[in-house]
Amino acid sequence: MMNRFVCFLTISMFLIHPLVAGPGVIKGKILDGKGNPLESANVYLKGTVMGAATNDQGRFEIVNAPSGNFILTISMIGFQLQEIPISVQEKDMDLGSVKLTAIALQSQPIIVTAGRQEQLLQDVPVSIGNVTSEEIEYRNAVSVNDALQYVSGLNLTGSQINIRGSSGYSRGVGSRVLMLLDGIPYMTGDTKETKFESLQINQVDRIEIVKGAGSALYGSSAIGGVINVISKRIEPAPLLNVQLYGGSYADAYYSQWKWTDKTRLLSGVKFAYSNKPGKIGFRIGASHDQNDSYKKNDWMKRYYLSGMLTIEISPFQELRFSTTYMARNGANFLYWKNLLNALVPPDDQLDDKVESQRWHISADYRHVLDHDRFYTAKIIWYRNRFDDNIGEEENLEGNQSVSDYWDGEFQYNFTLERHQLTLGLETNTSQVSSNIFSDKTGQSGALFVQDEFKWREVLAVIPGFRVDYFSLENVGNDFQINPKIGIVYKPWERSAFRGSAGRGFRAPSIAEVFTNTTASGLKVIPNLALKAEHSFSGELGYNHFLGKKIFFDLAVFYNRFWDLIEGTFNKEANIQFQNITNARSIGCEMDFSLSTWDDRIYYNFGYTFVDARKIIYEKGKSDISDYLTFRPRHLFYTQARFSWDDFQIGTDYRFISAWDKIDENLKIINDYDKRVPAHILDLRFIYSFFLAEHSLKTSFQINNLLQYHYVDLVGSIAPTRQFVLTLSGDF
Amino acid sequence: MKAYCSLIIFLFLFLCVFPACDHGLSPTAEITGITGSISYLNWPPPDSLFDLRLVVFKNYPPDSIFLEVLTGNAIVYPGLGSPGLPVNVEMTVFEMGLDPGEYEYVVVAQQFGPNVKADWRAVGQYDTILSDSLPTAITISQGKLLKEINILVDFNHLPPQPF
Numbered sequence: 001m002m003n004r005f006v007c008f009l010t011i012s013m014f015l016i017h018p019l020v021a022g023p024g025v026i027k028g029k030i031l032d033g034k035g036n037p038l039e040s041a042n043v044y045l046k047g048t049v050m051g052a053a054t055n056d057q058g059r060f061e062i063v064n065a066p067s068g069n070f071i072l073t074i075s076m077i078g079f080q081l082q083e084i085p086i087s088v089q090e091k092d093m094d095l096g097s098v099k100l101t102a103i104a105l106q107s108q109p110i111i112v113t114a115g116r117q118e119q120l121l122q123d124v125p126v127s128i129g130n131v132t133s134e135e136i137e138y139r140n141a142v143s144v145n146d147a148l149q150y151v152s153g154l155n156l157t158g159s160q161i162n163i164r165g166s167s168g169y170s171r172g173v174g175s176r177v178l179m180l181l182d183g184i185p186y187m188t189g190d191t192k193e194t195k196f197e198s199l200q201i202n203q204v205d206r207i208e209i210v211k212g213a214g215s216a217l218y219g220s221s222a223i224g225g226v227i228n229v230i231s232k233r234i235e236p237a238p239l240l241n242v243q244l245y246g247g248s249y250a251d252a253y254y255s256q257w258k259w260t261d262k263t264r265l266l267s268g269v270k271f272a273y274s275n276k277p278g279k280i281g282f283r284i285g286a287s288h289d290q291n292d293s294y295k296k297n298d299w300m301k302r303y304y305l306s307g308m309l310t311i312e313i314s315p316f317q318e319l320r321f322s323t324t325y326m327a328r329n330g331a332n333f334l335y336w337k338n339l340l341n342a343l344v345p346p347d348d349q350l351d352d353k354v355e356s357q358r359w360h361i362s363a364d365y366r367h368v369l370d371h372d373r374f375y376t377a378k379i380i381w382y383r384n385r386f387d388d389n390i391g392e393e394e395n396l397e398g399n400q401s402v403s404d405y406w407d408g409e410f411q412y413n414f415t416l417e418r419h420q421l422t423l424g425l426e427t428n429t430s431q432v433s434s435n436i437f438s439d440k441t442g443q444s445g446a447l448f449v450q451d452e453f454k455w456r457e458v459l460a461v462i463p464g465f466r467v468d469y470f471s472l473e474n475v476g477n478d479f480q481i482n483p484k485i486g487i488v489y490k491p492w493e494r495s496a497f498r499g500s501a502g503r504g505f506r507a508p509s510i511a512e513v514f515t516n517t518t519a520s521g522l523k524v525i526p527n528l529a530l531k532a533e534h535s536f537s538g539e540l541g542y543n544h545f546l547g548k549k550i551f552f553d554l555a556v557f558y559n560r561f562w563d564l565i566e567g568t569f570n571k572e573a574n575i576q577f578q579n580i581t582n583a584r585s586i587g588c589e590m591d592f593s594l595s596t597w598d599d600r601i602y603y604n605f606g607y608t609f610v611d612a613r614k615i616i617y618e619k620g621k622s623d624i625s626d627y628l629t630f631r632p633r634h635l636f637y638t639q640a641r642f643s644w645d646d647f648q649i650g651t652d653y654r655f656i657s658a659w660d661k662i663d664e665n666l667k668i669i670n671d672y673d674k675r676v677p678a679h680i681l682d683l684r685f686i687y688s689f690f691l692a693e694h695s696l697k698t699s700f701q702i703n704n705l706l707q708y709h710y711v712d713l714v715g716s717i718a719p720t721r722q723f724v725l726t727l728s729g730d731f
Numbered sequence: 732m733k734a735y736c737s738l739i740i741f742l743f744l745f746l747c748v749f750p751a752c753d754h755g756l757s758p759t760a761e762i763t764g765i766t767g768s769i770s771y772l773n774w775p776p777p778d779s780l781f782d783l784r785l786v787v788f789k790n791y792p793p794d795s796i797f798l799e800v801l802t803g804n805a806i807v808y809p810g811l812g813s814p815g816l817p818v819n820v821e822m823t824v825f826e827m828g829l830d831p832g833e834y835e836y837v838v839v840a841q842q843f844g845p846n847v848k849a850d851w852r853a854v855g856q857y858d859t860i861l862s863d864s865l866p867t868a869i870t871i872s873q874g875k876l877l878k879e880i881n882i883l884v885d886f887n888h889l890p891p892q893p894f
Contacts, residue, residue: 256758338810340758347814569801664803670810671828676755709755717756 024065024088028095029058030074033102040134041076041100046083047371049318053235056695056730061236064279065093066315077109077132078102078599113180113208113228115452115462116217116422117413122496123452125462125486127541127555127589129154129209133232136201138650138686140245140701140726142268142289144196144207144229152606152637153211153589155656157630158713161194163211164557165585165610166224168630169663169713174509174565176224178214181380182231182322182364185218188384189403189430190437192221192509195384198326198358200285200304202243202270205232211589212557213504213537216484219426219446219468223504223535223561231322234274234281234310240731243270247724249294252717253707257343264292266724272306279312293333294720296344297352300330316368325359332388335715338670342709342717356386372415379408399517401434403510420452422464432510436517438526440510444470462486470507475528480505494545505534512565512577524567524575531579533563553591560584567665575665583628585612605638627660648686655679662714669715678710678718696729763873764829767880769839769855770822773887781850782842783816784808785825785882791835791866792893797848815842826876835868836893839884853892855884864891 030041037058044051045062047070052060065088072084072095079100086093109132114124121128129151141147148154148161155162157169167176172193179186179194188195207229214222246267251258267290274283285306292299306324313319332352336342345352362380369375382405389398411424430442450464465483484502491497508530515524541555563579570576587610594603612631613624627633634657641650656678666672686699703722712718769785785808786796799805808827809815816823816839837857844850856866857880869877 253754254758339756342756342758667800667803667806668810672810673828673830674756679755707754709757711756 024067025061025063025092026065026072026086026088026095027059027061027092029097030054030060031058031097031099033099038076038100041074044073046071046073047368048315049312049366049368050315051233053233055237063236064312064315074098074100075110076100111208112183113210113226115450116411117420122490122543123460123488125488125498125500126539127211129211131207133205136204140699140724141201143201144199144204147201147207148227150637150652151209152591153608153635154209155632155635156712159196161227162631163209163225164587164608165612165628165631166559168628170567173511174506175221176506178218178222178226180226180228181362183228184362184378184380184409185407185428186360186380186382187221187405189405190384190401190432190434190509191511195358197302198324199229200270200287200306200324202241202272202287203231203285203306205230212500212539213502213535215482215504216464216466216502217448217450219466220470220505220507223506223533231308234276234283234308236276238275241272242731243726243728245724245726247722249719250707250721252343252720253709256340259296259344264294266291276310281310283308294343295333297331297350298333300328302326302328318366320364321362323361326357328356330354332390333716335669336717339674352388352390354386354388359383373413375410375412377410381406397435399436401432401437403430403432405430418454422450424448430510436515437511438514438516440473440514442470442472442510444468458490460488472510472513475513478532480532480534496543498541499539501538503534503536505532507532508565508577527576527578530565530577531563533561533565533579535562536560549595551593556588558586582615582617583613584615585610587611600643602641605636608635609633629661629663630659632657632659646688650684652682653680666714672714675711679706679708681705694729694731696727699726701726762826762828762876763831763871764827765869765871765877765880766826767878767882768822768824769816769882769884771820772885774819775886779843780818780841781844783818784840785816785827786838786840787827787829787834788836789834793836795849795894796840796851829871831871831873833868833870836866837869837880837882838866839882851894853890854886855882856890857882
């Protein structure tokens, strides 16, 4: 493992040119139209890897800038993008104050996931969700999945993500949504699941969500969508960020569910320190979360250590390393005893526990060759280890697994007249050592190509494809070709029609092929004949920035799935993963945002309708059949915020319709079919202030204010009302 | 205009959250299913009582209990993840959720050996017409709890064995 990493570093160093010291410093202050400083505006020196974000006083500084003529790009959501030609000399350059013009509540954010390059939102042919660091902070998200649950079209079943009906629930195994960390796959090697909690949320700059098949650029697992978690940049000035939070759960509304007299607490502390005194920047972070939980035998303790190192080799080359280590120790609440004892597990599960550790190290090298060409090389190692005691009371050993996932990719982007081309190679290896998944290795390699062709000023056509070859020990080889095409048509200023169609696939995980275990008298057996599931996705959409204050987006979509993998009983009454389901989902989505009263009031809603059904073939004909399991048909998320000087009050309301169908194999759970639609109302109060020139923020948050009880998984009541007080500051 | 917009937004939010005021799922959610009692006579030795369940089959005669449960044609009480019915008692009261529909066979089944797939036998069935040996079928309607489903288990006089 480490040998490969050292090998990568060696190759990287050969690629690196001699260090080029830039002579200049570019600094300035970014203000809004009224002269107020703008925090978190992005300032970027075009044609280089150099950039900065403004601090709470609106100031920025780019050090070691090279001599020459450049374009300085300043962007921030809500303001007109500004480009300033500058000539960098061998002395400091102070631009003074630069005022940005407010244009709309939501000007176009820059997206990097949809096309593996920077694009404005309206240049992207698929639906995109975007969670900014401000929203993460506003909602006091403790982990990445907390932040995702407010994005329209997404919902969580347990901790498993479902984008527009693509995924049901399979205890996390074989996710149909690909998670990326800074653009490179971040999935466990054994189960190919997304472990959102393994990243430190306060190191996240933003999260981009592609709501449709992304296999033509990202390969397996992107059959239902892609979630890219993008890390914060390291700024030149030293910065210590500290966050403390504490809170408690209220008793359930019904006294019958009360199982303890102790107050159930949750708390945490997070800190991160970063600095970039010269060409080398670093960030170290640590955090701890503790949660007693409102359910019996569901407590959790979690620890993180993280680090990032950036080396600015020259104004045109940057090398970045990052690492996060997470250790989690907790009880394991699988499902309730029954509806009358909904917050208590069955008696034989009262001692179930799980320990897990997750660790990744990644390296990322970016070289801007000129204004039209750049390439990146990335590599990641991701270890996932868990150890539980489930089944030990039946004289069985618990489940253990250690998996290592390696992924490396090279990508080259260049502009050729009206073409923006992306070419890339990717390879990955999964190694598993486990008493339930056995000791196995899987490998894959891929080639991908995309061309963004500006046919007219108002029309872009974006074809692409990816070829994947993969092999699994004792099973064999397979390959997949996934083409796609996207079209963006912008007939009027600030309006865009989009269309996309593409093929997706998901190769079976090692866990799905090789699981061999027994629990509660039921045997799960391997299936070496398991093959990849695949899909076709299509979408048409339109979005518009209306005036300065309103944004709306409409989309209709269609997905067709073949050979979906599900755990089911075979003829010998053993459980086995099989390619048994063909299905289609059809639906629509609408997003609307409004800002009024000098931006003091902000309102947003998103509605998604998904009709996801099985397709059954009989006598050569296909028939639309029953609903797919664990897919809510209606999602309606809305929020309102009111700001007045340093105070802010906000509310979120989410409606998730009840699943039409659940997995009948879960009949082993008492009252397994009890479910209702979810109505969740959260309320927040935030006060920002300065103390000795340090920016501080305190917030009080009440989640599930109305004490509405619903299941977020079969036999599992979602969190009761929760009070959380948070204090955070930058020093 | 500003105040008008604000008012509409907050009225809309209020209307949205109104349905949430009933607190959702409750421990006393209306059960569709059956309730009744099981009375026992002549308990066998403890080493033959591996498990004891109430099983409701859609069809009679059924195949093996294990296959019928796995294929969704039979429902067990208590659920498979939970301990079975209490043993060495005179009587047990039960309340069991079922989907609406017709069920042809309600039986108390005993696992008498270590093989969870095969070692099962019927020890008492719901039967209101004692003049024949056939069990009595039941029909469950949505939102209705069918009462008086009483079963006698006499381990010395077992009912017909369909599996």
